[in-house]
Amino acid sequence: MNVERYGHAASTLTNGSVLVASGQNNGYLTSAELYNPSTGNWTTTGNMNVSRQLHTASTFANGFILVVGGQSSVSNSLSSVELYNPSTGTWTTTANLINARRCHTATVLPNGKVLVTGGYNGVSYLISAELY
Template structure:
């Protein structure tokens, strides 16, 4: 890449190229970054593209139905509410409406109705608040809050179009589900282990594989479980 970076975001575009944005370059890499790079898997090359309008690390990103990249929140010395969209065709970033809550390390989920759900995260303390972005109207709407504040959690859009959120709570292993039609959260079964910063992967049979994570700064997990 053109810059050293950690706590950045990568998303795969419709043309199979990968956009990497932002992050933290550390004291030797320029600190918080707004730069972005595009990886071409066919040519095996990185190309610097237009920088974001805001420096941000630990932000959230997703692909919109039109192929653009939506980026929201993060941290650059302060917690961010701002959001912006990258157009791969014109190589431009455009600021959009800002979130109602500043946050980093939240989950972002693209729903079947085209809206984007951002849930939880951190703004100095863990959050349970969630909000919806509607790309068609460029508006944010606060939706039902999760039952538990979460940071380091994971979100999976299930085959039934509900959103499963797991982990991120230091005190329990309770998971919960967001119903897109009613815009409400419901507590579901608990995981076998308390987990933060784990991964989730939906398998072809519809089950969700949850793997690894941490319980505390001194306890790391190699266990996995299926939902």
């Protein structure tokens, strides 16, 4: 990688590359990188709109990647969601979650929706789930 990071998320794109997004390294990051397993090279791609860690990244059948929730400071869980377009390397902010959360799971369902479950909101652990 070009930037050391932890608390990031990684997802495989339909072309086999791996997108590594956000995380932390002496502060919360907006940066994202692509790994090409054929060459072993890392390249930078567009920055996210919101810095975060402890989020999820889910790949849709069309190759877009949905980044959900996370944490932007010690006490601030996020409800924000961003969509990565691999053709343009850009991020678009989309509708927020109902509940801010970090350390959750996000699973793409056969119907194309994403099931977001559990996590922590900065005050308590969550039993809730929502479809996105």
